[in-house]
Amino acid sequence: MKVFSLAFLTGVLTATSISYAADITGTITLTGTPPAEVPIDPLMQDSTCGPLYDTTPTTHFYVVGKNGEFGDVVVSLKDAGGNAITGKSTGASTPAVLLDQKGCLYTPQILAIQTGQKLTVRNSDPCIHNVHTTSKAGNTEHNDVQMSGGPDLTYTFDKPEMFMKFQCDVHPWMFAWVTLFDSPYYAISGTDGKFVIKNVPPGKYTVVADHRKLGEQTQTVEVADKDVTVNFTFTVK
Numbered sequence: 475m476k477v478f479s480l481a482f483l484t485g486v487l488t489a490t491s492i493s494y495a496a497d498i499t500g501t502i503t504l505t506g507t508p509p510a511e512v513p514i515d516p517l518m519q520d521s522t523c524g525p526l527y528d529t530t531p532t533t534h535f536y537v538v539g540k541n542g543e544f545g546d547v548v549v550s551l552k553d554a555g556g557n558a559i560t561g562k563s564t565g566a567s568t569p570a571v572l573l574d575q576k577g578c579l580y581t582p583q584i585l586a587i588q589t590g591q592k593l594t595v596r597n598s599d600p601c602i603h604n605v606h607t608t609s610k611a612g613n614t615e616h617n618d619v620q621m622s623g624g625p626d627l628t629y630t631f632d633k634p635e636m637f638m639k640f641q642c643d644v645h646p647w648m649f650a651w652v653t654l655f656d657s658p659y660y661a662i663s664g665t666d667g668k669f670v671i672k673n674v675p676p677g678k679y680t681v682v683a684d685h686r687k688l689g690e691q692t693q694t695v696e697v698a699d700k701d702v703t704v705n706f707t708f709t710v711k
């Protein structure tokens with residue numbers, strides 16, 4: 475019995491050392507003053523959406539904190555040569571991600587999922603919405619009416635794509651951008667500017683940071699047996 479236990483323990487330890495993976499963490503900073511966000515006046519003029527607000531909501535293209543902490547930046551990994559990582563999606567076994575329509579806006583406005591992962595689109599509003607996707611990468615396009623109180627819509631997409639557009643044809647100010655990856659190695663920076671890409675296997679990678687308005691930056695990194703920090707600074711042109 476003891477022999478069996480030892481053999482079992484040894485097996486566990488070996489498996490652990492082989493499967494060690496590190497996290498890539500970092501902070502995104504914005505320098506310079508971004509353009510002022512625009513009040514969404516048409517929303518306030520809408521007879522159903524307007525009364526949902528006391529003050530006019532604005533666009534939020536630049537999610538930036540007091541010290542330049544830069545949110546809504548999509549950070550992902552490519553291989554050492556800068557080529558997309560393909561065929562590594564775990565989307566089919568990863569929980570669905572929610573895209574809500576609330577206050578006649580999409581929440582969140584920037585999100586990322588894997589190919590094959592379910593995206594749940596909800597209408598939390600007292601009005602009708604129309605979920606209209608357009609793809610530049612050959613993903614299936616959708617154009618679905620969703621009534622107030624209606625059931626969630628569920629979509630999956632099978633091709634990697636940066637910033638695939640969702641819009642509502644009923645409310646022309648409503649946009650969201652969904653990025654699709656063929657691997658689990660991505661994250662979106664939070665309002666604190668921080669991101670974590672978890673469980674990255676050892677190897678050399680290109681870390682790619684994409685902001686919808688400010689474009690793309692890259693850095694190369696080598697992941698061995700401990701966590702790695704990679705920071706990015708975007709500058710307003």
Ligand SMILES: [Cu+2]
Binds near residue numbers: 578603604643644645
């Ligand atoms: Cu709408």
